[in-house]
Amino acid sequence: MDKFDWLAVGAKAGFIVLVLLQVVPIMVWVERRGSALMQNRLGPNRVGPLGLFQSLADVLKFLWKEEGAPGHVERFYYLLAPLVSLVPAFMTFAAVPFASSIMIGDRLVQFQIADLNVGILYIFAIASLGVYGIIMAGWASNSKYTMLGSLRSSSQMISYELSMGLSVIGIIMTFSSVKLGDIARLQGETLLQLGSLSIPKWGILIQPLGFLIFLVAAFAETNRLPFDLPEGESEIVAGYHLEYGGMKFALFMMAEYLNMTTASAVISTLYFGGWQLLPGMTALLSWAQEALHLSGMGAEALRVGFEMASFGIKVGFFMWFFVWVRWTLPRFRYDQLMDLGWKVMLPLSLVNIFVTGLMVYYGWI
Amino acid sequence: MLVKKKKGVLQELYLIEIIKGLFITLKNLFFAKKVTIQYPEERRNYSDRFRGMHYIKATNGVENCTACMLCPTVCPAECIHIEAGEREDKEKYPVKFEIDLLRCCFCGMCEEACPKDAIKLSNIYEMSTTHREVYEKSFLLEQRGGK
Numbered sequence: 001m002d003k004f005d006w007l008a009v010g011a012k013a014g015f016i017v018l019v020l021l022q023v024v025p026i027m028v029w030v031e032r033r034g035s036a037l038m039q040n041r042l043g044p045n046r047v048g049p050l051g052l053f054q055s056l057a058d059v060l061k062f063l064w065k066e067e068g069a070p071g072h073v074e075r076f077y078y079l080l081a082p083l084v085s086l087v088p089a090f091m092t093f094a095a096v097p098f099a100s101s102i103m104i105g106d107r108l109v110q111f112q113i114a115d116l117n118v119g120i121l122y123i124f125a126i127a128s129l130g131v132y133g134i135i136m137a138g139w140a141s142n143s144k145y146t147m148l149g150s151l152r153s154s155s156q157m158i159s160y161e162l163s164m165g166l167s168v169i170g171i172i173m174t175f176s177s178v179k180l181g182d183i184a185r186l187q188g189e190t191l192l193q194l195g196s197l198s199i200p201k202w203g204i205l206i207q208p209l210g211f212l213i214f215l216v217a218a219f220a221e222t223n224r225l226p227f228d229l230p231e232g233e234s235e236i237v238a239g240y241h242l243e244y245g246g247m248k249f250a251l252f253m254m255a256e257y258l259n260m261t262t263a264s265a266v267i268s269t270l271y272f273g274g275w276q277l278l279p280g281m282t283a284l285l286s287w288a289q290e291a292l293h294l295s296g297m298g299a300e301a302l303r304v305g306f307e308m309a310s311f312g313i314k315v316g317f318f319m320w321f322f323v324w325v326r327w328t329l330p331r332f333r334y335d336q337l338m339d340l341g342w343k344v345m346l347p348l349s350l351v352n353i354f355v356t357g358l359m360v361y362y363g364w365i
Numbered sequence: 366m367l368v369k370k371k372k373g374v375l376q377e378l379y380l381i382e383i384i385k386g387l388f389i390t391l392k393n394l395f396f397a398k399k400v401t402i403q404y405p406e407e408r409r410n411y412s413d414r415f416r417g418m419h420y421i422k423a424t425n426g427v428e429n430c431t432a433c434m435l436c437p438t439v440c441p442a443e444c445i446h447i448e449a450g451e452r453e454d455k456e457k458y459p460v461k462f463e464i465d466l467l468r469c470c471f472c473g474m475c476e477e478a479c480p481k482d483a484i485k486l487s488n489i490y491e492m493s494t495t496h497r498e499v500y501e502k503s504f505l506l507e508q509r510g511g512k
């Protein structure tokens with residue numbers, strides 16, 4: 001690696017971290033206003049335009065709060081736990097491509113912090129590290145409710161991570177690669193040609209069942225409703241973060257929203273073509289390139305911008321979907337959750353692998 | 366009695382039901398009337414029988430009260446304090462008429478007991494203050510609460 005590579009990686013990492021940090025307050029605002037509107041309320045609408053600065057005010061409040069820890073906690077692990085759940089939430093995004101590539105001079109720059117050859121495995125590995133933060137918080141808090149919360153979290157993680165991993169096998173088989181960059185690129189190929197209309201080979205079109213399993217498992221993985229058993233306000237008060245307050249609690253909250261962002265990004269990369277342009281955007285791009293008389297570098301930059309926008313729209317939709325589902329569905333009972341995980345999703349994902357295997361063997365996809 | 370409803374295959378799958386549910390919340394988000402009353406700008410309309418802050422009714426600038434002591438007698442919270450006096454024209458009147466709102470339980474019995482229609486409860490409900498105040502006659506005479 002020379003100076004150029006270091007600079008490129010640093011710029012990409014900085015960009016991602018900045019964007020992710022902005023996403024959290026906006027998502028908190030979307031969650032609060034969205035839930036309020038769905039429940040025929042108005043939600044926070046006083047601070048700034050439409051209440052957009054509410055999260056800023058909340059953060060200020062969190063920062064000014066007293067930094068106390070209850071006497072019965074294991075102090076070192078208690079303080080470490082929020083960081084352990086926050087850092088992996090940031091790290092996961094490193095392997096997600098957010099646009100294709102661009103030539104700067106004679107160097108190819110890929111819009112992905114690290115195009116790892118183990119791509120999707122890296123994402124699974126780091127994402128499941130996040131649960132250690134939850135378990136650590138529950139254990140170190142030294143209280144019954146937090147303990148129950150973290151126990152629930154770990155058993156939920158085991159039962160859903162399995163079907164999550166198995167559901168992705170189908171995608172890996174069809175694209176014969178675990179590199180997320182490859183998977184996103186290959187989804188631009190044509191699946192069906194209907195006259196002038198070409199249908200792209202997006203993951204959801206060739207793996208609808210896999211998508212469904214992955215989506216459900218992603219909800220369980222991010223501890224969002226209907227699978228927010230580790231928090232379960234009505235049963236175990238607040239679950240694993242019961243003993244936390246102030247900024248330490250806010251870090252758990254941030255980690256939750258960052259996990260949501262990453263899950264949405266992975267869903268859109270695997271099943272919705274990642275940075276591939278949305279239908280209609282291709283025409284818009286060529287029109288814009290012509291209208292602005294761009295060529296060479298400028299046109300390429302515009303294309304990258306369009307790809308980022310397309311990726312952003314997809315991720316944004318899934319983040320809204322997380323919020324939408326949360327305020328629509330009630331929480332699962334614990335045994336129902338386990339039933340769904342082991343008796344429904346695991347067999348279904350195995351069937352999905354089998355069917356995909358047959359389809360690949362006979363060359364249908 | 367527990368009645369088990371028969372469910373179809375599509376309902377057992379839950380997926381379609383979930384999508385229906387999602388659209389119900391979306392419909393509420395966009396089209397439902399919001400019930401929030403945005404307080405400082407909008408206010409709830411209370412009925413005229415609402416029992417809020419007290420006021421003393423006056424006719425021709427003279428308070429109706431004759432210091433008959435019925436209201437401090439009936440008051441369960443003992444928050445009304447009246448000292449009676451005599452006017453030039455030999456009429457009894459309250460020299461002091463104080464209400465300790467911190468003690469008042471807004472039962473409205475003073476209003477019911479008053480034979481002269483002098484002490485009334487208005488529909489003013491914003492009574493928070495930064496200091497513990499005993500409301501005096503001059504203040505109570507000014508309070509009308511829109512009545």
